Amino acid sequence: MNSKALLEMKGITKEFPGVKALKGVDFSLEAGEIHALLGENGAGKSTLMKVLSGVYQKDAGSIELDGQAVEIADPRHAQALGIGIIHQELNLVPELTVMENIFLGRELVMTLGFIEWKSMWKQAQEILTRLGSGIAPDAIVSELSIGEQQMVEIAKALSYETKILIMDEPTAALTGRETEHLFSIIRQLAAAGVGIVYISHRMEELFALSNRITVMRDGAYIGTVKTIETTFDQLVKMMVGREMTVRFPKETAPIGSEVLTVENLVRKGVLHNISFSVRAGEVVGVAGLMGAGRTEMARAIFGADPIDGGTITVAGKKATISSPADAIRAGIGLITEDRKHQGLVLSLSVGENITMAALDKVSTYTFVSGTDEQKLISQQIDSLKIRTPGAEQLVKNLSGGNQQKVVIAKWLATNPKVLIMDEPTRGVDVGAKAEIYQIMNMLTASGVGILMISSELPEILGMSDRVLVMHQGKLMADMPVDGANQEKIMAYAAGGE
Template sequence: MEITMKGISKAFGSNEVLKGVDLTLKSGEIHALMGENGAGKSTLMNILTGIHKADSGTICVDGREISFKNALEAEKCGIAFIHQELNIWPNLSILENLFLMQNVTNSFGMLDFKKMRRLAEEKCSQMGITLPFDAEAGECSVGQQQMTEIMRNLMLDAKVVIMDEPTAALTERETEKLFAVMHALKNKGVAIVYISHRMEEVFAHCDTITVMRDGYAISSKPTRETNMEQVVRDMVGRSITEYYPGRTNEPGEIVLEVKNFCQEGLFNNISFKLRKGEILGVAGLMGAGRTEIMRALFGVDSCKHGEVYLHGKKVCIQKPEDAIKAGIGFITENRKSEGLILDFSISRNIALPSVDTFAKRSVINTKNETAFSEALSKKLGVKTASIDLEAGALSGGNQQKVVIAKWIGMNPSIIIMDEPTRGIDVGAKRDIYDLMNELTSQGVAIIMVSSELPEVIGMSDRILVIHEGKIAGELDHEEATQEKIITLATGGQ
């Protein structure tokens, strides 16, 4: 199947999102679609799949002009869109989730679970994927849920598969499996649109790279005819010579000490110290317990044993409110369900942790609140026509920026950042790294959990490596390498 999009334009109110974009997708091609958050990538794909209607322009499928009324029409035509935000029913089994888009029934009109299992096993075996069919989806790892989402779309035998940041929540092994699946699909003539900010993945696996910026298609070239520096320049309109800014700040006195943190089945005997103005990186494989430790420290989840000392004094953090009052902020890994209230405005989301600052006798001064949120929104570079829009209307990367702005606004002394740059483009990543350096120069201490090893090495003063719920080792910035971190993370010495 070959798809040609010509002159696609789209505006939401006064906000022009797409401005005459051209894009061609060929059978048997992995086509990377890159650009900063808000560049128009997802909107272009939403128009292709009938989720939005273009204001102008044409879409041709195998030479025939077509316009899908909704996503179901696109799916029936063989175009599947695997969105960045998971679309999983947590109370249903993995098997039931796989067949949400197609009912498999017996002669009595009831679901035929035996046939469903056989079809799922055949498809998973064909793709080399193993899934726990009987497990509740909500109890599975984020990576397993992502693989379920991918397999559900592959069950439709799509001719075009659009993947929006598919590896963001996958382990290294799952990511390798995904790329094996992608190349298997490519060999069968399937066209794949791969939306990602991860340069290494794009250059290793994609045949063509199209770069978008501010609603325009800036360039479209075979991967072999371009390089990372050129792609970055096309994305942000300038050259970024250093991905990670230098760390010149010298950490000061101990501001946080965690002693013997334990939670049965999750983590055991976790002890570490955090210094003023320090970035403490936390690395490890997915499921090692990194996020669970941070959630317990912030009071989201309970902790059976352990002590926390802030500035030398023992504190009791039983709920997030206790942590906030103690000056601790938490940029959560899951922005959609935990970091934001999606139907609240951008302004209200940013102001939430600092709401007492704008309230007098329980009445919020909306003028001060708006000015506060506007300033932080601009500082973080949130791309939006108005901060009065709902947070749910933003792209995933811009939602992440709102979460970061929210916690910075409360002037914390400690910030826990769990995957702070997940789903964020290369230009915005550099902005966040610069912001982290600015915060630590002001004395803020940061704990950064990240699955991206170059990020951990590039930004951390010290690195804790977690393996199966325990601290496997600690590395200084000068001695840290990807090989050493992976060795510790997998149980080696």
């Protein structure tokens, strides 16, 4: 490591209407260092990195690059200074190809002749291969899975000459294997002298990858520690300001009759004769590798995709579902993994998003005594601890984890009999994760059945009563959680017996 810091941020302050997002934050980065940034949802991590990458202008404080004071005017300027960022929420143009996205906005594209096209293709192909992905440069982004789209974001950032590479939750949608590839790439880049800022809520990743960890809480700088000298418990304490006891606070609810019965669900080429049930008070975890068809199954049940066969019964009543509206009416809720495109309307307020799916259900809402919409909204904001200055705040201004809580609030407001949760805690900090688990407990205690799709096996094992495992659109296993373990699940997920 170099003695002179590559980057020195001091006393960075940033205020949004009603929110002091950064209150004098310090952050430094050495060449070749992997420096993790840790903090609860809304702590200010993304904001600090947006200041560094020119997306936001700081109100006060200083930034030095290689000992030189700089004022970063906009994202282009940041790029020219060698600062690259992979944003938390995907920022691709869905209609364009992978290659076009990678080179978007660069002069090269404007004057595109055959030669440039060929060299771009080659460069794109090279980066994608380096990332260990088989994505074709001419694939249309909207046709890729979220994990693949994340890979394209990473490819885009790697296509620049970067001295500082910021990764804001890059692995949230990646499989274990893709994450391993990414880690080896990050280590290579660091070995070549690039300074890496790495934001993740997955603490194991920080321990595996980082040299130092800086913790933020409520917009304030809490401290910086050397990774080898710290512990999980110390970090959690710095982060939440108190000790956290149980990671998975699963409470077992009385199990009732079937609230969701799926029989022989078929979607040609995607889902093959899937049958299972979820009972009242039960959490059924759905494990599988990316591409196993879990999200597709959820979408088919919810009427978001057409099916070619099968029946769906909700609480003993056969449901005819040909659209999400039918599913909501039947008593099914779906919390999607892709909150930006399916879960939320970012340009609407927190309150509008919460009541959106409830339609005329506000009056039958059982969690609050009143029937008043405003009361419902503020109740949801309180009980889910959504960090927002008020119900009028636009959802796009909330931090990633708090957006996820709005998605949950929205579905709770529809009062579902069965709730499908697709990666419910992705990108959510440990404190908020525990809050979401408590919400699941509250729901099962009131007789809701939960179908929880998750790629985090500890979460599947920690929160489910029963575990389903999918592989290539087929249901490979249906077992009580007591008999399940990581090895068994992985064996089924890989297609074994």
